[in-house]
Amino acid sequence: MPPTEINIGLLGAGVVGSGTLDVLWRRRERIAAAVGCPLEVRRVLVRDPGRPRPVAIPAGLLTTDPSAILEDPAIPIVVELMGGIEPAHGYIAAALRAGKHVVTANKDVIATYGYELFRLANDRGVNLFFEGSVGGGIPVVTTLRHGLVANQVGAIQAIINGTTNYILTAMEQDRDYADALREAQQLGYAEANPRNDVEGIDAAYKLAILSTLAFRSEVRPIDVRHFGITRLQAKDFRYAAEMGYVIKLIAASRLLDGQIEAGVYPALLPRTHHLASVKGVFNAILIDGDQIDTLMLYGRGAGAQPTASAVVADICTVARDLIRGVVDRIDLSGQPRPVVDFDDTESRYYIRMQVADQPGVLAQIARVLGDGRISIASVIQKETDETARSAELVIMTHAAQHRGVVAALEAIGHLAVVRDISNVLRVLR
Amino acid sequence: MPPTEINIGLLGAGVVGSGTLDVLWRRRERIAAAVGCPLEVRRVLVRDPGRPRPVAIPAGLLTTDPSAILEDPAIPIVVELMGGIEPAHGYIAAALRAGKHVVTANKDVIATYGYELFRLANDRGVNLFFEGSVGGGIPVVTTLRHGLVANQVGAIQAIINGTTNYILTAMEQDRDYADALREAQQLGYAEANPRNDVEGIDAAYKLAILSTLAFRSEVRPIDVRHFGITRLQAKDFRYAAEMGYVIKLIAASRLLDGQIEAGVYPALLPRTHHLASVKGVFNAILIDGDQIDTLMLYGRGAGAQPTASAVVADICTVARDLIRGVVDRIDLSGQPRPVVDFDDTESRYYIRMQVADQPGVLAQIARVLGDGRISIASVIQKETDETARSAELVIMTHAAQHRGVVAALEAIGHLAVVRDISNVLRVLR
Numbered sequence: 001m002p003p004t005e006i007n008i009g010l011l012g013a014g015v016v017g018s019g020t021l022d023v024l025w026r027r028r029e030r031i032a033a034a035v036g037c038p039l040e041v042r043r044v045l046v047r048d049p050g051r052p053r054p055v056a057i058p059a060g061l062l063t064t065d066p067s068a069i070l071e072d073p074a075i076p077i078v079v080e081l082m083g084g085i086e087p088a089h090g091y092i093a094a095a096l097r098a099g100k101h102v103v104t105a106n107k108d109v110i111a112t113y114g115y116e117l118f119r120l121a122n123d124r125g126v127n128l129f130f131e132g133s134v135g136g137g138i139p140v141v142t143t144l145r146h147g148l149v150a151n152q153v154g155a156i157q158a159i160i161n162g163t164t165n166y167i168l169t170a171m172e173q174d175r176d177y178a179d180a181l182r183e184a185q186q187l188g189y190a191e192a193n194p195r196n197d198v199e200g201i202d203a204a205y206k207l208a209i210l211s212t213l214a215f216r217s218e219v220r221p222i223d224v225r226h227f228g229i230t231r232l233q234a235k236d237f238r239y240a241a242e243m244g245y246v247i248k249l250i251a252a253s254r255l256l257d258g259q260i261e262a263g264v265y266p267a268l269l270p271r272t273h274h275l276a277s278v279k280g281v282f283n284a285i286l287i288d289g290d291q292i293d294t295l296m297l298y299g300r301g302a303g304a305q306p307t308a309s310a311v312v313a314d315i316c317t318v319a320r321d322l323i324r325g326v327v328d329r330i331d332l333s334g335q336p337r338p339v340v341d342f343d344d345t346e347s348r349y350y351i352r353m354q355v356a357d358q359p360g361v362l363a364q365i366a367r368v369l370g371d372g373r374i375s376i377a378s379v380i381q382k383e384t385d386e387t388a389r390s391a392e393l394v395i396m397t398h399a400a401q402h403r404g405v406v407a408a409l410e411a412i413g414h415l416a417v418v419r420d421i422s423n424v425l426r427v428l429r
Numbered sequence: 430m431p432p433t434e435i436n437i438g439l440l441g442a443g444v445v446g447s448g449t450l451d452v453l454w455r456r457r458e459r460i461a462a463a464v465g466c467p468l469e470v471r472r473v474l475v476r477d478p479g480r481p482r483p484v485a486i487p488a489g490l491l492t493t494d495p496s497a498i499l500e501d502p503a504i505p506i507v508v509e510l511m512g513g514i515e516p517a518h519g520y521i522a523a524a525l526r527a528g529k530h531v532v533t534a535n536k537d538v539i540a541t542y543g544y545e546l547f548r549l550a551n552d553r554g555v556n557l558f559f560e561g562s563v564g565g566g567i568p569v570v571t572t573l574r575h576g577l578v579a580n581q582v583g584a585i586q587a588i589i590n591g592t593t594n595y596i597l598t599a600m601e602q603d604r605d606y607a608d609a610l611r612e613a614q615q616l617g618y619a620e621a622n623p624r625n626d627v628e629g630i631d632a633a634y635k636l637a638i639l640s641t642l643a644f645r646s647e648v649r650p651i652d653v654r655h656f657g658i659t660r661l662q663a664k665d666f667r668y669a670a671e672m673g674y675v676i677k678l679i680a681a682s683r684l685l686d687g688q689i690e691a692g693v694y695p696a697l698l699p700r701t702h703h704l705a706s707v708k709g710v711f712n713a714i715l716i717d718g719d720q721i722d723t724l725m726l727y728g729r730g731a732g733a734q735p736t737a738s739a740v741v742a743d744i745c746t747v748a749r750d751l752i753r754g755v756v757d758r759i760d761l762s763g764q765p766r767p768v769v770d771f772d773d774t775e776s777r778y779y780i781r782m783q784v785a786d787q788p789g790v791l792a793q794i795a796r797v798l799g800d801g802r803i804s805i806a807s808v809i810q811k812e813t814d815e816t817a818r819s820a821e822l823v824i825m826t827h828a829a830q831h832r833g834v835v836a837a838l839e840a841i842g843h844l845a846v847v848r849d850i851s852n853v854l855r856v857l858r
Contacts, residue, residue, distance in 0.1 A: 023720060027579060030578075033760060034760050034762075137721035139568070139572050139576035143571075146745070147560075149463050150460070150745075289738065291566065291737060291741075292728055293566070293728070294728060294729070295728040295729075296726075298703070298723075299721055299723060300721060300724075305721070306722065312579035316575070326753040331462060333463075
């Protein structure tokens with residue numbers, strides 16, 4: 001006999017929380033049919049009950065006391081949509097310890113405390129679902145957890161931050177960074193303090209989650225080196241276009257010789273690359289598996305409705321499991337694999353610098369690169385400022401170790417003929 | 430206590446069957462970890478035990494007697510990879526009736542007998558999984574069944590036949606149809622008798638499955654009108670390109686005023702359309718949902734390894750459910766919706782015809798279209814054969830009903846000045 005209803009406690013009623021309530025209420029009958037019984041939102045934890053919200057929440061549901069949810073034995077499913085690490089992490093852990101199932105869209109908590117929480121959930125015999133933590137409405141967590149079980153995943157390349165992709169798409173149209181950022185802020189795509197997005201931190205957290213699932217070995221945010229997009233200029237996009245490339249903020253990880261490489265960085269992608277045509281706030285995740293070859297999942301990576309879609313799908317699965325008395329244990333049987341120091345990883349590089357417009361400059365620079373065993377694939381040199389006798393030099397290298405490139409650029413920066421090293425970007429195939 | 434092993438009976442050891450055996454054996458330990466106990470292939474039904482296969486199957490496993498699997502109480506999971514409607518359909522039904530769980534990649538059976546088999550599986554309390562029946566390694570069935578539960582899906586547009594997409598991609602490079610088909614045959618992408626693919630039949634079956642899941646109402650292959658690619662010429666691709674379009678074989682369905690529209694047809698897509706850049710044998714499924722907006726899943730839609738990836742993922746889920754004693758019932762609670770007669774559906778159209786190169790021809794044709802309330806969006810007229818005084822006319826219409834376009838073209842075909850109506854294609858946005 002299925003229960004007559006299943007109670008849900010919601011932590012947080014911001015943008016995604018309100019969107020989730022909206023769907024749970026608007027699709028009530030359909031969800032009941034899918035689950036096997038109706039879902040009832042019993043309590044909603046908020047900071048300020050008086051605050052107006054996108055969806056009208058009956059006052060009787062609101063509470064400012066987390067224990068009204070975490071300690072209510074009549075609530076078997078807790079949905080955490082507060083965001084941020086604490087107190088969300090503490091609440092999730094408390095709910096799991098109390099034997100409650102948890103659905104969350106919190107990338108910070110899952111990226112930082114994922115393994116600890118996975119173990120806790122498995123120990124307590126409860127479900128912990130987190131599809132909404134990466135890629136909004138894109139079902140990438142489920143796909144990695146279950147759909148690709150027959151595969152050895154070899155690599156992930158993703159655009160998983162909509163804010164930066166919006167800015168980069170605008171810059172492709174010759175807009176400058178500050179202007180594109182301002183527009184993203186006006187449209188609500190970027191926050192007043194955009195650091196988390198534009199420095200690649202948000203993407204690094206999401207990549208940590210995806211890599212942990214893909215390679216079945218814990219990858220923490222601290223393992224993912226991140227580089228931002230703030231140094232990019234419209235001219236980088238012009239040079240890239242001239243050579244057949246676009247520039248995207250790429251979150252990439254791969255398995256190489258049994259070790260994991262992971263990083264977030266702006267990169268040149270060939271115009272024919274699957275991720276090259278991902279525009280605006282859209283996200284896309286490209287997964288290489290030894291059985292499927294290439295799989296790409298593309299969609300809206302953020303926003304109330306897409307994220308609520310993922311959260312509600314998770315709630316339905318957890319509720320069905322609850323009725324049937326089963327749990328979808330998180331598979332932690334993967335062999336632990338070391339994460340390589342980013343300095344030891346290899347890539348081709350794009351280097352743009354301002355140099356004195358005089359004979360022998362390129363020779364000096366080429367010598368330093370050669371001493372570092374970095375070989376040059378191509379060079380573009382343009383006179384930029386005749387009166388200052390300054391020229392712009394764009395060098396594309398063959399594959400070289402990050403550490404070596406950093407060291408060579410340090411030495412090149414000391415050359416008298418080099419005025420500024422403006423930008424260093426990875427170049428992907 | 431989990432069982433010490435779970436026995437599997439495999440029906441069919443062709444390309445996908447052999448690929449599935451290969452993964453089950455090669456990934457044995459990993460699969461056991463994911464499931465909770467090892468999976469044991471107990472019997473493999475084949476027509477000819479002596480035939481050489483891509484994977485070596487111990488002779489003791491082979492049988493030519495279906496009852497050795499269907500009637501063996503020690504085999505709780507049957508994996509059907511024979512293809513074709515009968516005897517596969519009968520075997521699947523027999524397995525379900527015997528209380529066995531079934532995994533299949535058989536699009537013909539699921540498209541034709543899906544609802545009947547779904548009901549049978551639900552009645553018997555067993556699982557019926559079919560991720561491999563559409564889109565090879567692309568997890569579209571799972572996504573539609575579970576990932577999008579919070580959404581009202583409004584439309585699907587898909588490239589789900591790799592053979593035709595390979596041919597059309599070649600034709601985009603100015604190759605003619607016969608030449609491109611021959612190449613596809615040589616590469617093993619097209620069969621000696623390519624009818625099923627090039628007439629859009631294969632895609633219609635797959636669209637029936639996707640639409641049934643998306644709109645939660647039975648859509649049968651017979652409900653899906655299909656048009657093939659055999660009348661396309663390289664010049665159609667040139668005209669399309671001139672106007673900013675590519676040509677793809679599109680499987681499309683949508684919900685309009687509570688009714689379902691579904692069809693498979695070659696169509697002009699704007700070059701910026703998400704499906705326009707899908708090349709070669711790759712597949713892509715674009716899903717519009719009211720919560721997620723747009724979701725695209727892209728990957729290899731056929732082949733032994735990608736399909737085996739989907740089949741093994743299904744086997745693992747079914748085996749986990751079996752251990753836990755639960756079943757993933759197929760939700761058949763959706764409200765039945767009628768499927769609209771394709772003749773009543775609307776689209777913009779591209780019409781290419783050969784006409785006499787003399788004054789007043791366009792006026793005569795325009796009058797017939799006008800009488801049918803079909804308005805012209807643009808015209809390209811080119812002189813093609815000076816001695817025959819023949820010209821080629823390409824007309825793009827505004828949205829018009831299929832029935833009206835067919836009737837108007839019938840009348841236009843009777844005009845003395847019209848030599849041939851060479852091609853009629855839908856034009857999508």
